[in-house]
Amino acid sequence: MYKISEFSKITGLSVKALRYYDEETILTPACRDSETGYRYYSKEDFAKAQRILLLRSLDFSIAEIRDVLENCRDDSDLTCYLEEKRTMIQNRILKEKELIKKMNLYIKPNDREEKRMNYQIEVKDIPSVTVAAIRYRGKYDDTGKYIGKLYKAVKDQGAGAPIQCYHDAEYREEDADLELCLPTKKLIRHPDVEGKTLPAIRAICTTHVGSYSKLNMAYKAIFDYAGENGLACLTPSREVYRKGPGMIFKGNEDGYITDIIVPVSGGVA
Incomplete structure (x- = not known):
């Protein structure tokens, strides 16, 4: 088991972030000392932390990370979530391109349809x-x-x-x-x-x-x-x-x- 300070060091997640993820029930420590309240993390928690870091780097929101962690059972599940997120990003890019196109109409008024x-x-x-x-x-x-x-x-x-x-x-x-x-x-x-x-x-x-x-x-x-x-x-x-x-x-x-x-x-x- 790892103390929260040790777990922070091996995961690259700050203690503040770990406490926040605990509050959001995204990464709850394997056990907690009933007297001191100290958090202790397991090797399984480390694997979950690695997945959180991956999802964070891919611009998943807190709500999306929670949804993935609650329902993802293996790598094939994760692949499906990543493909769905990719589609969401592609759709967002298309919408933003349309916004840029619309803005250009007002930047160049003579082009307005x-x-x-x-x-x-x-x-x-x-x-x-x-x-x-x-x-x-x-x-x-x-x-x-x-x-x-x-x-x-x-x-x-x-x-x-x-x-x-x-x-x-x-x-x-x-x-x-x-x-x-x-x-x-x-x-x-x-x-x-x-x-x-x-x-x-x-x-x-x-x-x-x-x-x-x-x-x-x-x-x-x-x-x-x-x-x-x-x-x-x-x-x-x-x-x-x-x-x-x-x-x-x-x-x-x-x-x-x-x-x-x-x-x-x-x-x-």
């Missing part, structure tokens, strides 16, 4: 369309979970670009009321999708070219037009993805083409 876009607004009658549909609640980027199922159900009866219907008037982060539709040549009957007809509507329409992250500017142009012309915007609004990501690759986001369709009442067409 919303400045380049000149939205052409139209008020027109949209005819009814037969679709296969899946309605769900979730996040806006959950579309990929359902689009494959739609195409599989429709097979060779597809008749146009995918349409996303937004049944909420406001922006919702977690539980948006969404309906993904695929136009069809005829009414589809399938257990996984609903065959239906989207009704004819009068709507304000525009086309957005570029990343989905800037679609809000197209909606702003529509709402501005509605306000200036005495039109009341209704739900569900629609987005028609005339050109977008593939099933596997995202492709060039700057080339995405999305039609925005917002039903309206009032005013004069």
Whole structure:
């Protein structure tokens, strides 16, 4: 058994760190003197300390280290945790790159997509369309979970670009009321999708070219037009993805083409 001072020296962990890990139940000493309260560590504790040092060097948080130590039984388990952490870091890097890209738009204002876009607004009658549909609640980027199922159900009866219907008037982060539709040549009957007809509507329409992250500017142009012309915007609004990501690759986001369709009442067409 090792005294805490000895254990500190052989592990490279300070006494302060060892006491902290004890409090956090990450590295509890094998035994404690009931009279003096002195901590004593075993050879098994040394192996655990080595693992903690490894995880610390790989930027694992205290909560993550605890989770690994509680559930890791052997090297194969550890490999799985390291692979999962690597994926988390890779995703974080991607998000940070997106943040840098967004910052650059403001460092170089002339590059802003919303400045380049000149939205052409139209008020027109949209005819009814037969679709296969899946309605769900979730996040806006959950579309990929359902689009494959739609195409599989429709097979060779597809008749146009995918349409996303937004049944909420406001922006919702977690539980948006969404309906993904695929136009069809005829009414589809399938257990996984609903065959239906989207009704004819009068709507304000525009086309957005570029990343989905800037679609809000197209909606702003529509709402501005509605306000200036005495039109009341209704739900569900629609987005028609005339050109977008593939099933596997995202492709060039700057080339995405999305039609925005917002039903309206009032005013004069």
